[in-house]
Amino acid sequence: MFLKYVLILLISCSLFASEVFILHAASPTLEPAKLETLDLTDFRGRNWTLKDFENDSILIVAFFGTECPLAQFYATRLNRIAQQYSKKSVQVIAVISNRQDSLEKIGAFASRRNLTYPVAKDPANRFADQIGAERTPEVFVYDSSRNLRYRGRIDDQRGVAHDLLEPRRRDLQLAIDELIEGREVSVPRTEASGCIISRTKQVDSKSEITYGTHIAKILRKNCVGCHREDELAPFKLTNGEEASCWSDMIVEVIREERMPPWHADDKHAKFSNERRLTAEEKQLILKWAEAGAPLGPEPDLPPLPAKPVGWQLPKEPDLVLPVTFTPISVPAEAGPRGVRYQWYMQSPGFTEDKWVTAAELRPGNIDVVHHILAFAVEPGKERVTLARADVEYLFGYVPGARVEPLPPGHAKKIPAGHNIYFQVHYTPNGTPQKVQSHMGLVFADPKDVTHQVRTSSARERRFRIPGGRRLGKREGPSDYSVEATSETLPSNATLLAFSPHMHLRGKSFNYELRTPDGESRMLLNVPNYDFNWQTTYILDNPLEVPAGSRLHCTAVYDNSLSNLSNPDPMMDVTFGDQTWDEMMIGFFHYSVPVNRTEEPSTE
Template structure:
């Protein structure tokens, strides 16, 4: 379902530190330039293709410092030279897949060769990557990105398939399952495997070039000693407030940004994701509503980062460095009255693929009505837990009440911590449903997440925190339809204060809008999300509560893209209806309200 952030009904000015997480990749080391090709970087968007060019021999150290030459593989029918990295998600996912390719075609004459050209990846880190992912092919270090420059490699993973004469016959991606911002349930085209099969069979390559997607290779650049914009004085405060909640050790983000050294090699990727507004993740149209947890970088912050990179990324005076943010290692709420695990044993998360929502029903043993004033969801394994959502199942009920969300977790979120006599009411005999969303990171993992709950007496409760929804379950999205509209509405039965909204769709979700139609005939767009992203399902917390008088009708309008142009679409040939898993769809406009004073 949806990751839910917490709030204080009368203290909405808390700020949610938001992940700067990027679904991207990295690799590289040094050699002799391509024959018949100019050395240096290939400009973005260039039509120049290396297909048909010859790769001369080169010698690079492997992960353990031993020199390995391209001539060592003479006699092989072909070689797949793949630029990889140690920290980015796609490189972690595709490393084991390249093992499979080597095993499948090795006896027929293929040799996979990995190259890491990232200046931020040391030999020690490269060796750890090889060990962790059980890489069975040579992994070489391209110090100074000489080989990457000569081959005009830009991203990781990026493939150059060469024949026995070292001529590039295929260039691009490995397959189409994973990309930046999407992950299909399964690949629909194994581009590299098809090219290898055709090459070994003596056939022309049917599709010799595809687009390689991922992070920029972290190239070695001249760093300025001084500059008007420095890391210590200008950039560290931005990263501390916007990024390091997720980009720190042990969190779900693919690399850390807690020090100056951490930033080196990631500058091109950072500029790209802030330039196209992928990071920090925030999808609300700024023309409608003001939100307490608005994660957007200001134009000045963007400009400062751009100027810093363009100015050579000077470190600056160490005395200007701000105090690093302090993150709670224990409970963020007061010591809980009860700790509840999601199940009695850990759940195994595979190394790769798509793990759909896992649901576990737990009996918390509540034999009397409970009034919850604080609740915190804690992932046991933050590296793979994308989000947690915990619902209350009413006594005797078999289904969840979509309006009764107890707590949620997503990277950067804060716990539920209510004040001013507000509480969440759970009836005696209620059960809890843990809904878990996992993101494989290239290594098999396990997780046993849990929540902590604090209660109060009924006598202390002045208001109950309530959920409201606009929901439509009886819809059918036609195959191939790129802009199918589904609407729903919620009628306000008594005066309430609206605190936040969470639009929810699955992989075909495209856009979502909340519009209030007031009893006096006026209309107001409460929230507009023109580019909905399943990977970042956010709660939008209003900067100030919005009073909705009795008789107000909140209309929700969702747009779905079931076409082939939606890269996250599991199957554009199918008609899609309501369902729990992400290959089905949902249309829900969640709202958090309390009774108006």
């Protein structure tokens, strides 16, 4: 899911403005430049030249792309900035240079966000080449003489590696204010974070490596599960033209190990859903992009597996429950404290136990729904059950979630008469949204169920990660460990999968199996935990565990300035639901035979 994403929650760190400014001291330098010409046509067919802006003291040129999540977010933010400064002789023009962005796509991009500034197409990326634009979003600010005075990001709230609830530094607005006041721009150059502009490329017609001969197979195996029609990723990679347009970006995310999203090391157990490119596959993609991403012959691939429209499920769901009866309004901005978790209840009216062999929580809008958890709750026991939300849950959706099949004969049980409670975390994306999410369930015939799947956890609530204020420093520690041990597993338990959970200061997480004879075995190590990719790691070979075994988990947190997603390095952090709090939960999933479902001990 390339960038949703990319995308999701954090909080203002206004107490740390001076320290954050220091982080920008190493910004690249601004090369002197003058905007000599501008001749672009917007999606409505109107032509724009420099003469159209001759009465404006400040001209902002912003580069966007219709499919880039960061560009989508900042196009709306720039709309508000343009309106804020409209009476101060400040004008904005947006430019879209990606070769895959048609006038139709550009029109939809602008109309959907009610953009008030012109949005123009840059054919063959000539204007982007003229001024040296590289990314979307990226802004260029010119004074009344059309000399370049600022270049870079709009602010530092969102990037490919972080996502704050509020900006720490509003770079574009500060530059505008300084120019209006007749001062030099204090930080004239910042790095723009986002998607690489898809330029028209010279193709090496002699290249033996083409999309059809080599690359299609790699993308089908590793990427197309998400990058296809009606899936979570923001763009498709199902044909050569689409893949070619994104070739430079594909190379970058592979080099930086952002894609495919997989954060566990390969030194311990093996996982059936592992997403990792081989060295040979990486090299093939690199050489293909360097050759101009040639298409080559039509790839010899079977059709994509059919799937229900709108679902990852293996078949149409037997039951669809709405998370809410009516769409929920999500505000454009979260404010410094974010949107608190919301709870909703549905009564499915089951008169008999239901065995669920596949389930999917489908967010109504992946841009503003961070996670959904579902719980089966017996009426009258809501307080007790929901107080253990960090211990067990029924089904869940988190960023990067994939519906993975359970082993044959395995299912989760929803007891007769139980209600379904949903916990939802909304994350505003810059524009007001209406959202209605759903849960789809695929039922198993009870006589076919041999094993019940359960979820439990090793968790610790009593911890306090020190912040800089308590330590008398500018930041907290970068390696603060918290450990927890699970309850004893049933004697007939078989481990199936692991779902580590922390928040924004989460750095690494591991699981050890500890048996009664004193042996300890590492099963999973996640050295680079990512809050925006909360993967469930499914064992390639389910593991039967000795009676009396427990899982021991170690979580490491980074409360320092080097953690770009840190809401406030000065603050002590304790356990809590909200993103600016922390959690230490090592969820794990196991099965027991249905004919002798021993309960885990409550030690």
